[in-house]
Amino acid sequence: MGKDVLTGVHFLSGNHACVEGAIAAGCRFYAGYPITPSNEIAERMSVRLPQVGGIYIQMEDELASMAALVGASWGGAKPMTATSGPGLSLMQENIGLAAMTESPCVVVDVQRGSPSTGLPTLVGQADVMQARWGSHGDYEIIALAPSSPQECFDFMIKAFNLAEIWRVPVIFLSDESVAHLSERVVIPPKEEIKLVTRKRPSVPPEKFLPFKPGSDLVPEMPIAGEGYRVHVTGLTHNEKGYPDLSAKVHNKLVPRLVNKIRKNADKIVEYEELFTEDAEVILVTFGISTRICRDVIKRARAEGLKVGLFRLITIWPFPEKRIMALAQKIKAFVTVEINLGQVAIEMERIVKERCKTFLIPNAGGAVHDPDEVFAEVKQIVSGLVE
Amino acid sequence: MGQKRHPMGVLIREDRMPHIFCPGCGIGATISNIAEALLESSLDPDKVSVVSGIGCSGRAAGYFKLDGFHTTHGRPIAFATGLKLTNPDLTVIVFSGDGDLTTIGGNHLIHAARRNMDMIVICINNFNYGMTGGQMGGTTPTGTWTTTSVYGNYEMPFNLPLLLTACGANYVARWTSAHSHYIKKSFLEALEKEGFCFIEVISACPINWGRRNKLRTGKDMVKFFLDHTEIKENPDPAEALIQMDTPILCGVFANKDKPGYLRAMRERLSQRVGIDVFRGDGKVELPETEEKLQKTVERPKKVEEVKIKLAGIGGQGIALLGLIMGRAACIFDGNQAVYSQEYGAEARGGASASSVIISSGKIDFPYIKNPDVMVVMAQGAFRKYRKEVQPNSILFIDKDLVKPYDLPEGVQVYAVPATRLAEQVGRKVVANIVMLGFISSLTDYFSLEAVKSALKMSVPKGTEEFNLKAFEAGYTYGEKLKRGEE
Numbered sequence: 001m002g003k004d005v006l007t008g009v010h011f012l013s014g015n016h017a018c019v020e021g022a023i024a025a026g027c028r029f030y031a032g033y034p035i036t037p038s039n040e041i042a043e044r045m046s047v048r049l050p051q052v053g054g055i056y057i058q059m060e061d062e063l064a065s066m067a068a069l070v071g072a073s074w075g076g077a078k079p080m081t082a083t084s085g086p087g088l089s090l091m092q093e094n095i096g097l098a099a100m101t102e103s104p105c106v107v108v109d110v111q112r113g114s115p116s117t118g119l120p121t122l123v124g125q126a127d128v129m130q131a132r133w134g135s136h137g138d139y140e141i142i143a144l145a146p147s148s149p150q151e152c153f154d155f156m157i158k159a160f161n162l163a164e165i166w167r168v169p170v171i172f173l174s175d176e177s178v179a180h181l182s183e184r185v186v187i188p189p190k191e192e193i194k195l196v197t198r199k200r201p202s203v204p205p206e207k208f209l210p211f212k213p214g215s216d217l218v219p220e221m222p223i224a225g226e227g228y229r230v231h232v233t234g235l236t237h238n239e240k241g242y243p244d245l246s247a248k249v250h251n252k253l254v255p256r257l258v259n260k261i262r263k264n265a266d267k268i269v270e271y272e273e274l275f276t277e278d279a280e281v282i283l284v285t286f287g288i289s290t291r292i293c294r295d296v297i298k299r300a301r302a303e304g305l306k307v308g309l310f311r312l313i314t315i316w317p318f319p320e321k322r323i324m325a326l327a328q329k330i331k332a333f334v335t336v337e338i339n340l341g342q343v344a345i346e347m348e349r350i351v352k353e354r355c356k357t358f359l360i361p362n363a364g365g366a367v368h369d370p371d372e373v374f375a376e377v378k379q380i381v382s383g384l385v386e
Numbered sequence: 387m388g389q390k391r392h393p394m395g396v397l398i399r400e401d402r403m404p405h406i407f408c409p410g411c412g413i414g415a416t417i418s419n420i421a422e423a424l425l426e427s428s429l430d431p432d433k434v435s436v437v438s439g440i441g442c443s444g445r446a447a448g449y450f451k452l453d454g455f456h457t458t459h460g461r462p463i464a465f466a467t468g469l470k471l472t473n474p475d476l477t478v479i480v481f482s483g484d485g486d487l488t489t490i491g492g493n494h495l496i497h498a499a500r501r502n503m504d505m506i507v508i509c510i511n512n513f514n515y516g517m518t519g520g521q522m523g524g525t526t527p528t529g530t531w532t533t534t535s536v537y538g539n540y541e542m543p544f545n546l547p548l549l550l551t552a553c554g555a556n557y558v559a560r561w562t563s564a565h566s567h568y569i570k571k572s573f574l575e576a577l578e579k580e581g582f583c584f585i586e587v588i589s590a591c592p593i594n595w596g597r598r599n600k601l602r603t604g605k606d607m608v609k610f611f612l613d614h615t616e617i618k619e620n621p622d623p624a625e626a627l628i629q630m631d632t633p634i635l636c637g638v639f640a641n642k643d644k645p646g647y648l649r650a651m652r653e654r655l656s657q658r659v660g661i662d663v664f665r666g667d668g669k670v671e672l673p674e675t676e677e678k679l680q681k682t683v684e685r686p687k688k689v690e691e692v693k694i695k696l697a698g699i700g701g702q703g704i705a706l707l708g709l710i711m712g713r714a715a716c717i718f719d720g721n722q723a724v725y726s727q728e729y730g731a732e733a734r735g736g737a738s739a740s741s742v743i744i745s746s747g748k749i750d751f752p753y754i755k756n757p758d759v760m761v762v763m764a765q766g767a768f769r770k771y772r773k774e775v776q777p778n779s780i781l782f783i784d785k786d787l788v789k790p791y792d793l794p795e796g797v798q799v800y801a802v803p804a805t806r807l808a809e810q811v812g813r814k815v816v817a818n819i820v821m822l823g824f825i826s827s828l829t830d831y832f833s834l835e836a837v838k839s840a841l842k843m844s845v846p847k848g849t850e851e852f853n854l855k856a857f858e859a860g861y862t863y864g865e866k867l868k869r870g871e872e
């Protein structure tokens with residue numbers, strides 16, 4: 001007990017690894033509402049957080065959970081919640097508040113078959129678009145997608161660091177499959193885990209402007225109780241934080257909120273490539289589907305097919321630059337995702353006429369069958385030869 | 387406003403004057419009352435936060451020269467919950483309107499009261515949605531007129547003192563915006579308390595509510611409040627429903643000293659986890675703990691990828707069997723393993739399965755299509771999964787419970803009376819562990835020490851020896867089988 005980083009070798013489910021990653025990242029506040037298939041996160045949090053002096057609270061709904069996260073963020077916490085698609089829908093209101101008030105927080109979405117109640121216990125990957133713009137208005141967030149319990153641990157630390165650096169809600173797009181696989185998870189010694197905390201005020205209260213951005217477009221963040229007596233509002237606000245309901249201020253604030261992510265995308269974007277140097281066809285994927293594609297690529301290479309893998313680690317912001325560069329030298333991208341084309345549509349938008357784009361969709365309920373994906377890839381490859 | 391300083395300038399943002407409130411509105415007066423009370427208290431204003439929702443009253447957070455949070459519609463209590471639990475040193479005041487707190491935010495209100503969450507809620511009740519033009523809401527008195535009840539409201543309003551008292555709030559009071567003295571007094575009382583404190587302020591809204599209800603000016607409304615209220619000692623909340631033809635009952639409806647949320651939490655947790663302070667910002671000293679480091683295995687045991695599917699019926703501990711195998715391979719043999727469970731409605735009874743893949747190398751596809759090994763513990767499970775048995779694969783069965791049929795070519799069947807042996811050891815429930823011992827004897831997927839270590843860490847404390855006995859029973863049976871003795 002009283003241990004925050006459980007250094008050593010473990011055999012953990014993706015959901016449990018998320019919890020250990022969060023606690024290792026400094027998360028000490030969790031507010032949530034039960035929903036399948038994310039429940040193991042809440043359950044383990046309710047055990048682990050008290051052991052490290054943190055607070056687990058089960059709220060009355062997801063609206064409240066997300067509102068509590070924003071409050072906790074301004075109280076100085078690195079807060080977190082976990083949910084699934086239907087809960088993420090309810091959280092959107094205050095994800096918007098977090099985006100507008102630049103409140104660092106992490107939202108784990110264990111995706112399941114959808115829309116609506118859909119398939120509560122089975123896998124889906126169809127919250128890609130909801131993660132990006134599920135709340136009203138223009139804003140940008142960061143979204144990460146793990147493909148294994150080890151990545152659940154590692155990426156949770158990344159997620160908290162990104163939330164702190166860029167002061168945005170970070171959506172952790174897990175899925176039912178990753179959540180419920182148990183695998184080897186190696187937790188490093190505490191001193192090897194690099195943690196980042198938000199920029200704090202560099203001037204005294206009388207000189208401080210809470211929403212004046214630095215060169216990275218991110219403002220310094222005070223915490224309630226420190227004497228800054230800050231006003232924070234979801235209304236359009238000036239650098240002082242006061243409401244200013246004018247087009248002029250709005251056209252300064254909202255583009256900054258968007259640009260702090262878009263213009264800094266190079267510092268945020270992460271992806272993984274396999275055999276892309278000589279590939280003619282590249283599979284584009286994320287989350288659990290990465291593992292199906294790796295299996296397919298092994299077989300393709302064994303048969304001498306020049307197929308590579310481009311796996312999104314950050315889904316948002318999208319790795320546009322790299323994809324454009326790859327598109328210049330290959331014949332086709334094939335997107336493999338457990339939805340009907342949410343990443344694929346982004347690929348089409350970026351790739352345009354540079355090369356062909358294909359989609360191997362799957363509405364959810366089970367991961368892709370690697371045999372079927374392989375067969376389709378082979379067909380695409382042979383079609384491109386003619 | 388010119389150069390004249392606001393009398394409450396220390397606590398009010400003068401640079402935001404003039405405020406948005408209409409002439410005759412009761413909100414500004416209530417803000418002043420709270421500011422005065424804060425000045426009279428000994429609180430450090432730096433340690434006081436005000437949280438508001440949306441609406442006219444929702445603007446209050448922007449006028450207090452305190453840390454102020456203007457949140458989303460209905461959610462200030464939920465926001466304040468996060469703030470308070472993160473930094474319990476703060477005094478957290480929620481100042482918002484009736485529509486915000488009791489209608490769109492009603493769920494948060496009742497649950498915060500039920501939890502006795504440590505905060506003070508000032509609820510301005512002006513009977514309507516003022517900011518949006520005077521629509522009816524959950525507090526509009528029956529028979530009154532608003533822009534969306536133009537024939538007169540035919541709904542019942544909330545009786546807030548009754549609601550909040552029933553939900554368990556420590557402190558519940560009601561006044562009107564004409565009762566400055568009482569508002570201050572109640573607020574100062576609430577500051578001394580822990581738990582959930584709720585002060586309803588029936589407030590004048592001449593522009594949007596009054597003028598549609600024959601109370602055209604602020605003066606009319608104040609006069610109405612003074613003439614139509616009844617202040618009582620220990621009033622009965624059941625009599626607090628607001629009706630236009632009876633006096634508005636005011637007073638302190640509840641004044642209890644139940645532990646607030648934070649104290650209740652501490653009392654429950656401290657001893658159990660050995661920590662006294664709980665806060666969301668992590669500013670807690672953790673006690674030193676013994677380093678229990680599970681080191682990486684230096685020279686992992688080599689194993690070709692093997693895909694094992696385990697099937698049985700509910701209660702046979704099939705899931706645990708898979709988990710132990712995974713732990714043995716990963717933690718104690720230094721290999722890779724993926725464990726997954728069939729996770730569907732059928733898990734609630736009937737046959738279910740889980741699977742484990744063990745390998746020295748990386749495992750990409752985490753599920754099993756063609757198992758190398760199947761372990762079947764019940765006939766129902768055999769029926770359900772028999773089509774998955776592959777030619778030339780290995781099948782482990784409970785000899786007494788599974789009678790295999792129509793097996794494909796070349797299947798090697800290993801049978802053990804697992805349940806019978808378990809009964810001999812003492813309890814039927816360890817049949818899965820007998821099976822584990824049996825498999826360990828006949829295969830080389832994990833080392834014997836690894837599987838025993840994994841077993842010990844996976845069973846309830848105090849049952850380790852018993853489970854090891856069951857394991858040995860299965861293992862010995864396997865060894866005898868190999869020697870041709872069974």
